Amino acid sequence: xxxxxxxxxxxxxxxxxxxxxxxxxxxxxxxxxxxxxxxxxxxxxxxxxxxxxxxxxxxxxxxxxxxxxxxxxxxxxxxxxxxxxxxxxxxxxxxxxxxxxxxxxxxxxxxxxxxxxxxxxxxxxxxxxxxxxxxxxxxxxxxxxxxxxxxxxxxxxxxxxxxxxxxxxxxxxxxxxxxxxxxxxxxxxxxxxxxxxxxxxxxxxxxxxxxxxxxxxxxxxxxxxxxxxxxxxxxxxxxxxxxxxxxxxxxxxxxxxxxxxxxxxxxxxxxxxxxxxxxxxxxxxxxxxxxxxxxxxxxxxxxxxxxxxxxxxxxxxxxxxxxxxxxxxxxxxxxxxxxxxxxxxx
Numbered sequence: 001x002x003x004x005x006x007x008x009x010x011x012x013x014x015x016x017x018x019x020x021x022x023x024x025x026x027x028x029x030x031x032x033x034x035x036x037x038x039x040x041x042x043x044x045x046x047x048x049x050x051x052x053x054x055x056x057x058x059x060x061x062x063x064x065x066x067x068x069x070x071x072x073x074x075x076x077x078x079x080x081x082x083x084x085x086x087x088x089x090x091x092x093x094x095x096x097x098x099x100x101x102x103x104x105x106x107x108x109x110x111x112x113x114x115x116x117x118x119x120x121x122x123x124x125x126x127x128x129x130x131x132x133x134x135x136x137x138x139x140x141x142x143x144x145x146x147x148x149x150x151x152x153x154x155x156x157x158x159x160x161x162x163x164x165x166x167x168x169x170x171x172x173x174x175x176x177x178x179x180x181x182x183x184x185x186x187x188x189x190x191x192x193x194x195x196x197x198x199x200x201x202x203x204x205x206x207x208x209x210x211x212x213x214x215x216x217x218x219x220x221x222x223x224x225x226x227x228x229x230x231x232x233x234x235x236x237x238x239x240x241x242x243x244x245x246x247x248x249x250x251x252x253x254x255x256x257x258x259x260x261x262x263x264x265x266x267x268x269x270x271x272x273x274x275x276x277x278x279x280x281x282x283x284x285x286x287x288x289x290x291x292x293x294x295x296x297x298x299x300x301x302x303x304x305x306x307x308x309x310x311x312x313x314x315x316x317x318x319x320x321x322x323x324x325x326x327x328x329x330x331x332x333x334x335x336x337x338x339x340x341x342x343x344x345x346x
Contacts, residue, residue, distance in 0.1 A: 001242075003098040006051065006055060006064065007037060007047050007048065007051050008034040008035075009034075010035050010057055011030045011031070011034035011037065011047075011056075011057045011058060011060075011213075012030070012031055014027075014030050014055075014057040014058070015027040015028070015029075015030030015031040015034065015057075016035075016177045017032060018222060021334075021336070023222035023225055024089070024224065025081065025087060025089045025092070025222070025223060025224035026061060026089075026092070026222040026223060026224060028093070029061065029089055029092055029093050029096065030057050030060075030061065031246065032090065032093035033057075033060060033093065033096075033175070034090075034178025036093075036097060040097060040202050042101050042104065043097060043100055045090070046100060046104065046107055046108065047060070049106075049108065050111045050112075053111065053112075054115065054277070055115050056068075056111075058114060058115045058117075058220060059110070059111045059113070060111075061112060061220075061222070062110070062113070062216075062219045062220045063106075063107050063110035063219075064076055064096045064099065064100075065080065065218075065219040065220070065221075065223055065291060066110060066175075066215055066216060066219035066334045067099065067103070067106065067110075068080050068083050068223075069080075069082070069083060069215045069218055070108035070212075070215055071221055072096070072103075072106075073099045073103075073230060075095040075098065075099065076092060076095045076096055076099055076226070077281055077316035078091075078095070079091045079092035079095055080092060080223040081223050082218075082221070082223040082224075082226075082229050083223075083226045086118075087224065090189045093317045098198060100199055108137055108201055108278065113259070113268075114203070114204045115214060115217060115220060116150075116206060116217055116220055117273070118149040118150055118152050118153070118206075118217055118232070119228070119272075119273075119335075119336050119337065120152055120153070120159075120175065120177070120228075120231050120232055121177055121179050121228070121231065121301065121336055121337040121338065122153060122299055122308055122336070123153050123156040123159055123161075123177060123337075124177050124340065125180045125279065125317035125330055125331045125333060125337055125340065126153060126156050126272070126306060126308065126339055127156055127157075127161060127168065127186060127304040128186035128187070128317065128330045128331055128342065129270075129317055129318075129319040129328075129330045130156070130157070130193065130268075130306070131168075131186055131187065131189060131191045131193070132186075132187060132188060132191075132319055132328060132330060133191060133264075133266060133304050133306070133319060133321065134188070134191040134194075135187070135188035135191040135194050135270065136266045136321060136326075137302045137304075138191075138192060138260060139195065139264065139265050139266045139268050139302070139323065140192070140194045140195070140196040140264070140265045140266070141195045141197075141233050141265065141268055142195075142196060142197040142198075142259075142262065142265045142266070142267045142268065143193065143195060143197065143198045143199075143268045143270060144199050144200070144201075144255055144258055144259040144267070144268065144269050145198075145199070145200040145201070145251075145269075145270050145271060146200075146201060146251030146254075146255055146269065146270070146271040146273070146274065147201075147202055147242075147251055147271050147274040148201060148202045148204065148207045148246060148251075149200075149202055149206055149217070150205065150206040150207065150213065150217055150239060150246075151198075151200040151205070151208075151237070151239060151244040151246050152208070152232075152235045152236070152238075152239055153270075153272065153282075154198040154199075154200055154241055154244045155198075155235070155238050155239060155244065157193055157195055158170065158173055158175070158238055158242060159173050159175040159176070159177055159235070159238070160172075160173040160175065160176045160177065160263045160296075161176075161177050162176065162177065162178045163178075163179075163181055163185050163186075164181055164185065164186045165185065165292065166186075166189055168189055170174075170188075170211065172229040174234040174237055174238060174305040175231060175234045175235050176231075176234075177231070178336040179333075179338055179340055180339055180340070181338055181339075181340045181341075182339050182341045183341050183342065184331075184340075184341060184342030184343065184344055185342055186330070186331075186342055187344065190206075196205070196265060197265075198244045198245070198248045199244065199245045199246070199247065199258060200244060200245070200247070201246070201247045201248070201249055201250075201251040201254040201255070201258075202246065202247075202251065203248070203249070203250070203251075204248070205246040205247070205248050207246075208236045208237075208240050208243075209240050210245070214236050217232060217236065218232060218236075233333075247273070249338070251271075251274075252285050252286050252289050253280070253289075255269050255289055255293070256292060256293070258288045259293055259303075260293065260296060261293065261296045261297050261298070261299055261302070261303045262303040263298075263300045263301045264300070264301070265298075265301070266302045266303075266304060267293075267301070267302070267303050267304070268305075268306055269290060269293065269303075269304075269305050269306070270305075271307050271308075271309075272307065272308040272309075273308060273309065273315070273335060274309075275309040275310070276277040276306070276309065276310050290305050290320075294322040294323075294325070297310065297322035297323045298323055299323060301326070302321060302322060302323065303321075303322045303323075304319060304320065304321045304322070305318075305319070306318070306319050308333075308337070311332065313332045313341075314332050314333055314334050314335075314339075315332065315333050315334060315335055315337075316329060316331075316332055317330040317331045317332075317333070318330060328343075330342070330343060331343060
């Protein structure tokens with residue numbers, strides 16, 4: 001791998017993507033970083049040391065944002081919108097570059113953290129799948145999430161949702177989701193929802209009650225995306241009030257044991273935007289685990305697989321139910337669960 005070519009190209013490409021997805025501030029910072037790679041040896045050496053890690057641009061942005069959120073980099077905070085700054089992206093980049101030179105060891109340590117993109121808006125298409133399941137199998141739900149990060153999506157039924165002509169959930173919830181919708185609405189909004197068990201597994205789970213972990217989650221939100229930032233902050237508050245059981249480890253192997261179907265409840269394995277980061281062998285192992293669990297399903301102990309993963313039209317949210325293996329495309333969207341297209345038939 002020619003690091004000198006790949007790293008600046010990745011930074012510039014991610015910057016363009018951020019601008020298209022509504023973050024001109026962070027997009028500009030990444031493009032400035034791509035240009036500075038050629039002229040700033042300290043920055044170049046930092047990025048080269050971590051070039052083998054995934055999503056080095058998000059790691060750079062997350063490290064600087066984390067230091068601003070923690071009060072360790074007031075010069076950066078003075079320009080980041082998320083910390084009350086003036087939103088001057090060029091000045092923010094100069095502050096980040098100076099902070100890297102002054103605190104290089106801290107940046108090296110922060111680059112080692114896994115990127116955590118716990119996008120709370122993904123709860124909306126998941127809700128659509130769970131409503132479909134609750135209608136088809138009117139039993140209490142047991143939900144097991146692979147790649148759960150801080151487990152924020154496991155609290156999906158504790159959020160308030162709004163769409164074109166519909167709403168669902170507790171109006172007093174601090175989390176209100178208004179995802180952009182291209183067409184349609186979820187089916188079975190009147191289905192009874194009763195979640196009796198919720199567990200998650202992640203290689204690097206985060207504790208929403210821990211201030212460092214909470215700021216780690218927030219640091220990977222682009223600093224000028226106010227709605228996403230406040231939504232995540234609110235979801236962290238819900239997670240602190242309603243803790244879920246999280247396990248550290250390989251989520252696939254964990255699910256094989258933890259998510260065995262049980263009579264009197266519908267057992268669900270769910271995941272969002274993890275398959276694209278898996279090796280082909282890992283994806284095959286995931287499917288094998290799902291098939292093994294489904295083999296134990298019955299009408300008195302149904303099993304379901306809910307996932308939001310890349311499809312032909314963006315990201316597909318799908319529900320597959322056993323014992324009859326009925327598959328339903330619930331919705332398509334972008335990776336942040338915006339521009340939703342709901343499907344109105346099973």
